[in-house]
Ligand code: ADP
């Protein structure tokens with residue numbers, strides 16, 4: 001059985017405008033051990049013949065039999081397999097991968113050897129055989145024509161394929177070199193089928209065993225020149241035992257990785273450029289992802305009350321207020337851990353402000369909304385300590401405030417929380433863009449803040465503090481907003497800034513008696529809006545006013561505002577006398593939400609209005625639609641940005657990747673499985689991604705360790721970092737996918753360097 005048999009093979013080229021006959025009616029049969037010289041005029045169809053035999057060109061007529069097997073039904077993958085198994089191709093213009101070294105070029109053809117050491121040893125052996133050992137580590141681009149062709153021969157031998165096709169292999173070489181190359185070919189291909197197309201028959205005459213002349217696409221003559229040593233028929237083309245599928249895949253992936261790595265390192269400048277593009281892309285995704293960082297807010301539940309695990313909000317049906325006794329008995333009756341009588345502050349986070357000192361200058365302040373809490377633990381790693389007294393507070397702040405307030409200098413400074421002056425004894429920082437800061441008080445401290453809040457910040461209270469002189473004349477009415485509560489001031493003293501009214505009072509000695517009047521309108525809890533009844537309370541205070549300048553209050557001497565400082569004791573007395581008659585809501589605290597729900601049911605049965613704090617309210621249709629739309633828009637925006645960035649990266653890299661197309665074609669013409677080439681291309685791009693990934697990780701570390709950067713960066717969540725990585729991989733895969741499709745769209749022949757289309 002012939003190794004190759006061509007039966008009536010015809011190949012027609014259809015190009016724009018005309019039809020050209022490549023070859024027609026070709027009947028030839030080849031055996032192992034033959035050295036066939038093919039000659040003919042230019043354009044007679046020699047190249048076409050080789051291309052058809054190699055499977056790089058399809059044929060339209062006849063049948064090509066390989067070891068008796070017909071091939072006319074072959075599709076792309078089968079041709080690839082055929083090339084891999086049977087064919088080595090040697091071109092006139094060398095077709096080595098110029099950016100690879102001689103060794104890498106040869107090793108490329110040795111992928112079937114799994115062991116890397118064995119692979120290298122075999123490659124070196126072949127390189128020695130073609131006389132290039134001194135150039136093994138030279139890049140292809142640095143070799144002479146003869147050296148390149150020797151590399152190609154070594155590569156052809158490396159494959160150990162039964163057929164070597166050479167299309168004018170010495171066309172670009174001088175006479176002496178040509179002689180050497182032909183001799184080398186003849187020698188190394190002694191046991192193979194070698195078909196050499198040549199202009200110059202004399203060069204091969206000495207070695208050829210057969211001469212085929214082509215004229216006008218048809219075989220003109222076919223002479224056997226000398227006997228070939230009879231070759232053992234069954235030298236199997238199969239490589240050892242056919243590996244099972246799993247093994248093959250594993251090998252393919254391994255080879256893909258090796259190839260990807262080689263490609264990446266062989267073109268350092270192109271690779272550096274790709275890395276740079278990836279970094280640009282990453283920065284883009286970083287930006288987009290942090291822009292859409294608040295996406296998760298859309299999924300946050302709408303709690304009716306501030307949700308604290310185990311909290312149950314309680315009022316009475318009849319609208320009357322709770323007494324301490326009632327609450328304490330409800331607590332023990334329903335197994336609550338604790339209760340909070342005046343719980344308004346728990347629900348007013350957005351309106352609660354901390355006035356933070358932000359610099360050396362006491363005038364520099366920043367107002368921060370915060371949740372107020374008590375009895376909470378932030379772990380051991382806090383700066384300073386937990387509050388122990390009524391006038392002390394611990395702040396739980398975003399790390400971005402660390403630079404503003406300084407690491408330790410903030411401790412023990414006075415901070416204004418709501419309208420109450422506390423001493424800051426502890427700080428803890430967190431990394432979270434969507435979290436509220438928190439102020440942690442002692443229970444008493446919390447109560448004071450509540451009293452102050454309900455008296456002064458609540459829009460439904462409408463009070464004033466009137467200060468009268470000794471003789472009964474009114475010195476000034478202060479709005480409750482003008483008042484600051486201090487824990488340092490004794491309850492029988494007030495601090496008043498009276499500068500503006502000096503002429504009225506003729507000095508501080510005249511002000512010896514102060515009356516504090518508070519008008520307080522109660523409001524009817526959250527279940528019913530609006531003001532229920534206008535209740536007016538009056539609390540009288542008689543004491544001594546202090547008008548000498550106390551340095552710690554200087555910061556608040558801002559004209560009329562905050563011109564009155566009142567002791568915390570006095571405030572609480574006043575406030576609680578009001579609250580105990582007006583404040584109708586309280587909270588019970590259980591171990592967890594489940595316990596709160598069980599208690600809620602029982603309390604409702606007992607006639608209370610009881611709402612666990614994890615109860616949500618249904619957002620109305622418009623809100624739902626809006627949030628769904630914004631969600632979709634954000635998600636689409638993110639995906640569109642990815643598409644845009646991948647398009648951008650592809651655009652930037654397309655010219656450089658175009659250069660790579662030739663190398664690809666060479667690999668394909670060598671019969672390297674397309675799977676390996678694909679994987680190699682992906683791996684190469686993914687390697688280019690590594691610097692970008694490192695950059696993201698470094699940035700993250702920088703952001704998290706150096707709060708100074710908070711001015712420029714937002715703190716991303718792990719899921720956002722995951723999105724960035726996923727996005728980058730998506731961009732890379734997409735760009736590579738397009739690139740690969742582009743590469744494989746064209747036939748091998750066409751994309752080969754200096755394609756054969758004459
Ligand atoms: P040779 O190698 O003997 O010089 P070729 O095999 O390259 O000749 O070409 C044989 C014929 O086929 C010529 O007429 C040539 O113009 C035509 N031909 C070869 N390749 C193509 C192609 N890609 N498209 C159109 N015609 C082609």
Ligand code: MG
Pocket residue numbers: 043046047048
């Ligand atoms: Mg040709």
